[in-house]
Amino acid sequence: MADPSLISLPPHHPQCLGCGPDNPAGLHLEVYRDGDSVATDVAFDARHRGAPGLAHGGAISAACDDLFGFVLYLVQEIAVTRTLTVNYLAPVPLGQPHRITARLQRRQGRRLHLEATGTGHDGVTRFIAEALFLVVDREHFTPHGADADVLAMFNRPPEHC
Numbered sequence: 001m002a003d004p005s006l007i008s009l010p011p012h013h014p015q016c017l018g019c020g021p022d023n024p025a026g027l028h029l030e031v032y033r034d035g036d037s038v039a040t041d042v043a044f045d046a047r048h049r050g051a052p053g054l055a056h057g058g059a060i061s062a063a064c065d066d067l068f069g070f071v072l073y074l075v076q077e078i079a080v081t082r083t084l085t086v087n088y089l090a091p092v093p094l095g096q097p098h099r100i101t102a103r104l105q106r107r108q109g110r111r112l113h114l115e116a117t118g119t120g121h122d123g124v125t126r127f128i129a130e131a132l133f134l135v136v137d138r139e140h141f142t143p144h145g146a147d148a149d150v151l152a153m154f155n156r157p158p159e160h161c
């Protein structure tokens, strides 16, 4: 993503399936903030194959889910996926870059309603996603090993995102 007005966001942690640079099985998403939205360019490869030549729906879903996890930086809340719905509008060919853009659609108390769109560089929108994330407290994660540094990233002032 070459636009210098976009702000790079840090990965959730180095081993994250979606964005962790040190996860050998990961998607290695690099995510940017663009105003109230977040975006990533992803080209699914042979590791993400579903039907021959095409991306697996689960890989697409994982990319959307992880990107929604970056909207949390803007909302400044810690939340987890309760529901995730992907509409697969058209097959996603391997090796073709797609831009996924996500944002908060609305908030109702603990409920964060999120939406995303995945569009190829050819201009074709091939998938859209909606998710319900529920805000949780830090104790949701701490028994499983999340440390304070990771958790603090979700509560930084927005100007630092």
Ligand SMILES: CCCCC/C=C\C/C=C\C/C=C\C/C=C\CCCC(=O)SCCNC(=O)CCNC(=O)[C@H](O)C(C)(C)COP(=O)(O)OP(=O)(O)OC[C@H]1O[C@@H](n2cnc3c(N)ncnc32)[C@H](O)[C@@H]1OP(=O)(O)O
Binding pocket: 012, 013, 016, 018, 065, 066, 068, 069, 070, 072, 078, 079, 080, 081, 082, 083, 110, 111, 132, 134, 136, 140, 141, 146, 150, 151, 154
């Ligand atoms: C996302 C990142 C979070 C960051 C955390 C920070 C550090 C962790 C370390 C690193 C993170 C790294 C990577 C992850 C980043 C991104 C990945 C993408 C995100 C994920 O991959 S994340 C994993 C998958 N995810 C889960 O592992 C969740 C498992 N699940 C639960 O842990 C519980 O399920 C929980 C806590 C979610 C809720 O449990 P609960 O008991 O607190 O809440 P409850 O069920 O009572 O619902 C409360 C209110 O929501 C309403 N409600 C419920 N369902 C509804 C529906 N479908 N439609 C409309 N309303 C609904 C109810 O009606 C009620 O409403 P009311 O309050 O008005 O009564």
